[in-house]
Amino acid sequence: MNHHEPDPWEAAMTDAFDRRVRDLHEAPLDLGRVRTRAGGIRRRRVAAAAAGLAAAVAVPVALVVSGSLGGGSTAPEPVAPTSTGPQTDLAPSYVEGTVLRLADGSTVDLPPGAAYDSAVQLGDRVVAAQRDPSDGSTTVVVLEDGTARRFPAASGMRVDARSQVAAFITRDGAVQTVWADGEATLGQGYRGWAVSAVSGGPDCSDPDGDCRVLLRDESGPEGPRALGPDGVVEEPVPGAIGLLDVQGDRWLATTSVDELVPQTCGGLYDADAGAFVFETCDHTPQQLSPTGAYLAATNTYTEGFGPSFVAVLDPATGAELLRVEPAPEQLLGRLAWVDDDTLAFTRATGPTWELLTVTVGEEPVVVAGPTRGLAPDPPTSSPFGLPLGR
Amino acid sequence: MSLVRREPSGRRDADFEAYLRARQPALLRTAYLLTGDRHTAEDVLQTSLAKLYLAWDRVHDRGAVDAYVRRIMVNEHHSLWRRPWKRREHVREELPDTAYRDSYDDGQAEALWEVVRSLPPRARAVVVLRFYEQLTEAETADVLGVSVGTVKSQCSRAVAALRERVPAHLHPASPEEGR
Numbered sequence: 192m193n194h195h196e197p198d199p200w201e202a203a204m205t206d207a208f209d210r211r212v213r214d215l216h217e218a219p220l221d222l223g224r225v226r227t228r229a230g231g232i233r234r235r236r237v238a239a240a241a242a243g244l245a246a247a248v249a250v251p252v253a254l255v256v257s258g259s260l261g262g263g264s265t266a267p268e269p270v271a272p273t274s275t276g277p278q279t280d281l282a283p284s285y286v287e288g289t290v291l292r293l294a295d296g297s298t299v300d301l302p303p304g305a306a307y308d309s310a311v312q313l314g315d316r317v318v319a320a321q322r323d324p325s326d327g328s329t330t331v332v333v334l335e336d337g338t339a340r341r342f343p344a345a346s347g348m349r350v351d352a353r354s355q356v357a358a359f360i361t362r363d364g365a366v367q368t369v370w371a372d373g374e375a376t377l378g379q380g381y382r383g384w385a386v387s388a389v390s391g392g393p394d395c396s397d398p399d400g401d402c403r404v405l406l407r408d409e410s411g412p413e414g415p416r417a418l419g420p421d422g423v424v425e426e427p428v429p430g431a432i433g434l435l436d437v438q439g440d441r442w443l444a445t446t447s448v449d450e451l452v453p454q455t456c457g458g459l460y461d462a463d464a465g466a467f468v469f470e471t472c473d474h475t476p477q478q479l480s481p482t483g484a485y486l487a488a489t490n491t492y493t494e495g496f497g498p499s500f501v502a503v504l505d506p507a508t509g510a511e512l513l514r515v516e517p518a519p520e521q522l523l524g525r526l527a528w529v530d531d532d533t534l535a536f537t538r539a540t541g542p543t544w545e546l547l548t549v550t551v552g553e554e555p556v557v558v559a560g561p562t563r564g565l566a567p568d569p570p571t572s573s574p575f576g577l578p579l580g581r
Numbered sequence: 582m583s584l585v586r587r588e589p590s591g592r593r594d595a596d597f598e599a600y601l602r603a604r605q606p607a608l609l610r611t612a613y614l615l616t617g618d619r620h621t622a623e624d625v626l627q628t629s630l631a632k633l634y635l636a637w638d639r640v641h642d643r644g645a646v647d648a649y650v651r652r653i654m655v656n657e658h659h660s661l662w663r664r665p666w667k668r669r670e671h672v673r674e675e676l677p678d679t680a681y682r683d684s685y686d687d688g689q690a691e692a693l694w695e696v697v698r699s700l701p702p703r704a705r706a707v708v709v710l711r712f713y714e715q716l717t718e719a720e721t722a723d724v725l726g727v728s729v730g731t732v733k734s735q736c737s738r739a740v741a742a743l744r745e746r747v748p749a750h751l752h753p754a755s756p757e758e759g760r
Contacts, residue, residue: 211613212713
């Protein structure tokens with residue numbers, strides 16, 4: 192006879208399992224708890240997907256909160272004679288403490304208090320984001336005609352690649368844009384979201400314009416979203432888990448995260464053609480240069496200490512044209528375009544930071560620093576605030 | 582590029598909530614058997630359901646959702662087990678809880694459970710899926726991403742461990758002995 196006799200041990204196991212759980216009929220999880228956990232997972236995925244830029248932004252936030260500013264009343268202490276470098280057309284604009292240093296060498300004194308995270312000049316206005324080190328809260332300050340208007344913000348401010356428009360989310364969930372001679376609210380109800388990038392404009396109230404604010408859900412499970420003057424842009428990149436930048440119909444997006452490798456993949460998507468121009472898992476695209484001639488990128492994953500290299504890619508092919516890798520003891524921080532082929536980035540060596548620029552085909556040049564970081568140990572809080580998203 | 586308002590996610594949530602209501606107790610029982618303690622089971626189940634929630638729009642075959650969640654739970658528990666701090670936190674000498682101890686058990690079920698709890702996560706997953714969920718060898722292999730041969734060998738090893746470690750007087754009677 193060849194029929195299968197049930198093994199008594201297998202039957203005993205079935206019995207033991209049934210007895211073990213037969214009184215377990217509970218359902219302890221409701222939708223709210225599942226959504227909360229989903230939000231955490233989503234945040235980690237988005238953070239990993241956003242890679243270098245998000246990590247570089249996130250680390251200073253955490254460290255400023257617990258850092259050594261002592262209430263934020265003191266400026267970063269120079270540890271060596273500070274070289275501000277030659278002020279040329281290629282100098283970036285950046286904020287240092289409470290001073291906005293403009294590309295032409297002039298400076299703007301910002302309202303005193305804690306060091307500013309980022310600032311940008313928009314015509315006769317200056318818009319600056321100040322982070323309170325005591326509680327980590329952000330306030331966006333709009334300076335104009337000798338007056339300062341303050342907006343409690345939910346997260347940091349972003350500026351477009353041409354430095355023409357700034358975007359942030361107010362603490363009550365309004366998506367706010369500000370440009371040289373106007374301001375507009377593009378959406379309400381975005382508590383728990385953050386701005387990934389802003390692009391186009393500068394008039395974000397013009398329904399025929401191309402102003403776009405790219406958002407990520409930091410507290411829930413929603414996918415990325417793009418807002419324009421007329422509402423939500425419906426799924427500009429099908430299946431994207433992160434939107435990083437946009438120019439016209441070309442969208443930079445993250446499409447997948449493998450948390451085990453770990454690795455992120457993404458690329459440049461042409462919405463007109465409905466196809467990716469290129470996709471890569473070797474780089475995380477970060478930002479198109481002002482005219483879209485180049486694409487800044489970092490490595491595909493960072494674990495909270497900033498990108499391990501910064502690269503410039505050809506947006507037509509994804510080919511790497513330039514790469515800057517720090518020495519083993521160095522860290523990289525934020526990056527921003529200075530002009531169409533020059534990228535600015537921050538680099539830490541021990542407790543001090545430098546601001547550098549690099550042009551495609553040339554060697555990096557130090558334009559400011561070394562200056563002691565806002566948090567001395569570990570040295571991950573750059574005193575040089577580049578206008579985020581620029 | 583067209584600009585349109587996104588549809589509200591209320592219907593999606595209602596669908597998911599209905600699944601949650603219907604299947605959560607059964608999934609919690611499986612999670613408990615996979616993990617061996619209530620706290621970890623809830624943790625694994627919550628993460629697994631959260632991942633399901635994130636993927637809900639992409640799960641087109643609603644009939645396959647349980648299999649999908651089982652796969653996530655097994656992987657989640659396995660990765661949890663690989664984290665040293667988690668292992669330290671949950672390795673205990675005593676039973677983690679006694680809420681489900683069976684007063685009618687003559688000791689055999691308790692003894693078997695203790696041996697099953699001591700199996701490595703993958704081997705425990707094999708026997709839970711085979712003998713509690715009553716999946717076939719092929720279905721079990723599919724959930725775990727292993728070959729049918731691996732499922733068979735893991736089952737054999739589990740039974741061998743039971744024979745060796747369960748006291749003789751608690752061994753189940755063979756079909757012949759029972760007749």
